[in-house]
Amino acid sequence: MTVAIVVGLMVAGISLTLFNSQLASYRILKAQNFLISEAPQVNNTLNRIVSRANFFRMYAGMNDAISSENAVIENGKILALMFQGTDDNSQSFAVINFDEGNSRLDYYQVNSMAELAVASPSWNISNSIKDATFYVENGVLRIKLVGPNDEEIIYSSSTLR
Amino acid sequence: MKNYSSHHTARHKQGFASILTVTSVGIALLIVMISMYENTVESQKAEANHMLRGDYQQREEAFLRAMTNIIPNRAIIGMKDNSWQWSTRRNLSWKQIIDDAITQSNSEIAIDSDIASSLGVNTMRSGNIGDNDIYSMDVVSPGFSEQYWQHISSGANRTASSNYPPPLETTNYYERRDSRYPIISHLKAYGSSAEGWVHEDVNKYPQFNIINAPSMHFNYQAGDTLIAKHNWWVFKMNFADQDNNTTNLPSRTKYFLISLYEIPSQLPINGASFTALGAHSDGTEWSNIDIQGTVFGQKVVTEGSFTTDAIASRKGVTLSDNTIVGDLTTGITGNNPFASNARDLEQSKGKTFPISSASDGGRVSFIPINRGLEFYDRYTSNKESINSSNSVSPSSWDYYSIGAKRCAMRLDVIDVTAADNQTPTAIRFTYQKNGTTESQTFYKGDNWPNPDTALGELFPFHTQTTTDGRPAVSVHAERISNYLASQNAESTEINHSLSINVDYISNISIRPPAFPSLDDDISIVMLDAKDLSAYTRGFSLVTNMRLIIADDTNIVETATPDGITLPYEEKYYPPLSMFAPEKRFGSSNNPVPVQIEGQLGSVTKNNASPTRIADLKSGASGEVVPGNISATLKPISHPAALPPINMINWMVVIREIHPNLSNP
Numbered sequence A: 001m002t003v004a005i006v007v008g009l010m011v012a013g014i015s016l017t018l019f020n021s022q023l024a025s026y027r028i029l030k031a032q033n034f035l036i037s038e039a040p041q042v043n044n045t046l047n048r049i050v051s052r053a054n055f056f057r058m059y060a061g062m063n064d065a066i067s068s069e070n071a072v073i074e075n076g077k078i079l080a081l082m083f084q085g086t087d088d089n090s091q092s093f094a095v096i097n098f099d100e101g102n103s104r105l106d107y108y109q110v111n112s113m114a115e116l117a118v119a120s121p122s123w124n125i126s127n128s129i130k131d132a133t134f135y136v137e138n139g140v141l142r143i144k145l146v147g148p149n150d151e152e153i154i155y156s157s158s159t160l161r
Numbered sequence B: 001m002k003n004y005s006s007h008h009t010a011r012h013k014q015g016f017a018s019i020l021t022v023t024s025v026g027i028a029l030l031i032v033m034i035s036m037y038e039n040t041v042e043s044q045k046a047e048a049n050h051m052l053r054g055d056y057q058q059r060e061e062a063f064l065r066a067m068t069n070i071i072p073n074r075a076i077i078g079m080k081d082n083s084w085q086w087s088t089r090r091n092l093s094w095k096q097i098i099d100d101a102i103t104q105s106n107s108e109i110a111i112d113s114d115i116a117s118s119l120g121v122n123t124m125r126s127g128n129i130g131d132n133d134i135y136s137m138d139v140v141s142p143g144f145s146e147q148y149w150q151h152i153s154s155g156a157n158r159t160a161s162s163n164y165p166p167p168l169e170t171t172n173y174y175e176r177r178d179s180r181y182p183i184i185s186h187l188k189a190y191g192s193s194a195e196g197w198v199h200e201d202v203n204k205y206p207q208f209n210i211i212n213a214p215s216m217h218f219n220y221q222a223g224d225t226l227i228a229k230h231n232w233w234v235f236k237m238n239f240a241d242q243d244n245n246t247t248n249l250p251s252r253t254k255y256f257l258i259s260l261y262e263i264p265s266q267l268p269i270n271g272a273s274f275t276a277l278g279a280h281s282d283g284t285e286w287s288n289i290d291i292q293g294t295v296f297g298q299k300v301v302t303e304g305s306f307t308t309d310a311i312a313s314r315k316g317v318t319l320s321d322n323t324i325v326g327d328l329t330t331g332i333t334g335n336n337p338f339a340s341n342a343r344d345l346e347q348s349k350g351k352t353f354p355i356s357s358a359s360d361g362g363r364v365s366f367i368p369i370n371r372g373l374e375f376y377d378r379y380t381s382n383k384e385s386i387n388s389s390n391s392v393s394p395s396s397w398d399y400y401s402i403g404a405k406r407c408a409m410r411l412d413v414i415d416v417t418a419a420d421n422q423t424p425t426a427i428r429f430t431y432q433k434n435g436t437t438e439s440q441t442f443y444k445g446d447n448w449p450n451p452d453t454a455l456g457e458l459f460p461f462h463t464q465t466t467t468d469g470r471p472a473v474s475v476h477a478e479r480i481s482n483y484l485a486s487q488n489a490e491s492t493e494i495n496h497s498l499s500i501n502v503d504y505i506s507n508i509s510i511r512p513p514a515f516p517s518l519d520d521d522i523s524i525v526m527l528d529a530k531d532l533s534a535y536t537r538g539f540s541l542v543t544n545m546r547l548i549i550a551d552d553t554n555i556v557e558t559a560t561p562d563g564i565t566l567p568y569e570e571k572y573y574p575p576l577s578m579f580a581p582e583k584r585f586g587s588s589n590n591p592v593p594v595q596i597e598g599q600l601g602s603v604t605k606n607n608a609s610p611t612r613i614a615d616l617k618s619g620a621s622g623e624v625v626p627g628n629i630s631a632t633l634k635p636i637s638h639p640a641a642l643p644p645i646n647m648i649n650w651m652v653v654i655r656e657i658h659p660n661l662s663n664p
Helices: A002-031 A034-051 A062-067 A113-117 B002-079 B092-106 B113-118 B171-180 B241-247 B341-346 B374-375 B397-401 B476-486
Strands: A055-059 A077-084 A091-099 A104-110 A123-126 A131-137 A140-146 A151-159 B140-142 B207-214 B226-239 B254-264 B268-277 B288-291 B294-301 B305-306 B311-312 B320-323 B355-357 B364-368 B410-420 B421-433 B434-445 B461-465 B471-476 B498-502 B523-527 B541-545 B544-548 B574-580 B582-585 B595-598 B600-601 B629-633 B648-657
Touching: A002 A034, A002 B002, A034 A077, A034 A091, A034 A123, A034 A140, A034 A151, A055 A062, A055 A131, A055 B341, A062 A077, A062 A091, A062 B629, A077 B364, A091 A113, A091 A131, A104 A113, A113 B434, A140 B140, B002 B092, B002 B254, B002 B397, B294 B305, B364 B434, B374 B541, B410 B471, B421 B461, B421 B471, B471 B476, B471 B498
Parallel strands: B268 B294, B268 B600, B288 B629, B294 B311, B305 B320, B311 B355, B410 B498, B471 B523, B498 B541, B523 B544, B541 B574, B544 B582, B595 B629
Antiparallel strands: A055 A077, A077 A091, A091 A104, A104 A123, A131 A140, A140 A151, B140 B226, B207 B226, B226 B254, B254 B648, B364 B648, B410 B421, B421 B434, B461 B471
16 A cells, blocks of 8 residues: 555656646747747848848937937837839838837838828737847848747848949 | 456546546647647747748849849940951840840859769759749840830830839831840930920930939939939849749839940049049159049049049049048048048938949949040941941940041041151041041142141141141131031031041051050141131041140130039130040140140050049140149030040949839
8 A cells, every 4th residue: 555655756746847847948938939930031031121122220218209309229119111112203211110018019110200200000029028129230230039928139231232 | 357347447447537638748848849830830930931032132232233234235346347247146135135134144054064963962852942943034124015026115105204214216227226235326316305405406416415324323424413314224124923833922013224324424524444543653643633533533533622512433442531522531531532431420310421432232233434545546447338238236435435436527647758757748638528538638839828828827737847846737716617518518516526646557558556656656736726616616637646736725605505504703615525534734845834725534544553644644745744734624415515535434224123002
């Protein structure tokens, strides 16, 4: 009887340990989820948009972006991409904005930067992002993404030349 | 028995409980593992899809870059005589251009089978599901659906809209041919369909009009407009679609616009070669040379203190320590302006960075149509006509690219005293009359009027010996218009340009002029050219001999044409262009002061040491006296101010046509 109880307890203990370790590794994997599945998707989206734009400009805040003033080349939170129309006259803009309050990376499509004041995002690039920073190093656009667990990943891109 | 049986049953139940526990824990663990596995598989799949998309995008990008470089080459071959022969023509089609671009961009199979077998991986299954041969007609198709039978859609004969550039007009026949081959021709021109879409009257300026300049990182022009003719085509492309059965990758078909801009040189300085700006060959810095607007050079190096508004180049720019371009100094840009953040800083302020290089971008190629010394010589080939024969394009390449052939009037030296004395004894003057050409031949001692006779004083061409003893033909430019009128020839509206060459093909005594010229080679002396106002469309002179500009030239102003607004108190002079391999200013043996207003250009080819475009030589020994040289160089901003003969540049750009949001 004692043996049976001991064996039973051992089985239960081992099962519990196994279960716990499984859960732990699941949690570890889940924590890395941002780097292995979310970030590449964000990169893919950004890179595909940026490389097709004619020019980019970046701003530290929404008000600057709306008035197209005080563009920066470091610590940008808003990336404005200009697309030239084929008649060489018209332009449209793709705007990627890091919304700090909601930890979101939003995408806007507008015909002028002033429209940003009333525009709502066309779509949402990522929901699980803690920070996004745009800056330029040696003529190359760098995009630094910070994940929910402070994971950092930096991507590089450049516009059409 | 009963006891045994009950004992057996109890043990059986205990074992059953353990099995149940182990099984349920096992199942739970399995579920967790499966879920993790599925998650991993999903993320790997997402990763693979991203990789594949990135791969397709890079292949498309490489393909478009290859196209940019192939198109102008094929368009040139298509303008050459007999290019309609199948052996040539098949290489010029859009289909072949697309095939070649796919090959050049290496966007097909990742590893060739022979390399795979030498690596020993030829028998293995490839995990690269997008690794396929690409069939040009599967990935590229015409942009306008009604032209489904074509390879690429021509932009000619379209209705103008804000979605596309202003259309060119041509016949239906050539429109159809334009969809099969890239056609550059004078028969594609702006017509009523582009009225209001280009900036000037299409009837007056059907070839080169003012158009919106493309907004790019490479800027030939200084402002928003450009004097050019814009040939364009449209195609759609999707590299991912043909592998969709294996990749299951959703993809979007993108539309692209191919532009070939024909741009007559219009900048203050056009160096089709490696060009040094800012100092003379003896190292003295430019002192009296004022430049407004963009300067262009194939490769530009600035020396000493140099100031200009903007620099455009094909192959890079190196700045001296004291260069100012626009409002930027070398202190801001660095000697290599593309290595610093200066460009991004300027662009972040909404400004155009004033220094640009076409080689810096993948989808722009800028090609000065530069035949070198051939540009000056009408006898380069026996092609005389603007029309090609048996070729893909109806326009002749030699006519298009050789300035001397484009001249309406021709003066040929057809005989000389002897092989060792090149003094001209006979000339042939050809001009336009009643829609065709008419020639007159003049022989010394016969019907060529003597300069000191009454007839001779009206005749525009004489012989003379220069102060340094060279045989020469003197050209009295002002007399030409009156002489034409006396012969009932077409007016200077049509007879607006003159080529002067020697006919070394039919007469073996005549020597083709050498470069640099020999002491006994024929020279051309430009005289009586103060007032060129009789040439309402301007005047051009092209010669392959040394050109001596003996006196003041084009200093009498004329009425400003419609459409040109000059700054206050600035005068308008008839457009004048003079092309010669060597120019000397002043006919005396001593250097004279030289003052120039307008543009300077160079057609030197493949030079290792830079061309010094402002080294204006004067005097018999061709001295450059920096203190004597002053120039005000400015761009041409209106087609009316273009002289009859220009140097042409081609700019090829491939751009994506983004879906138009405001006008879907």
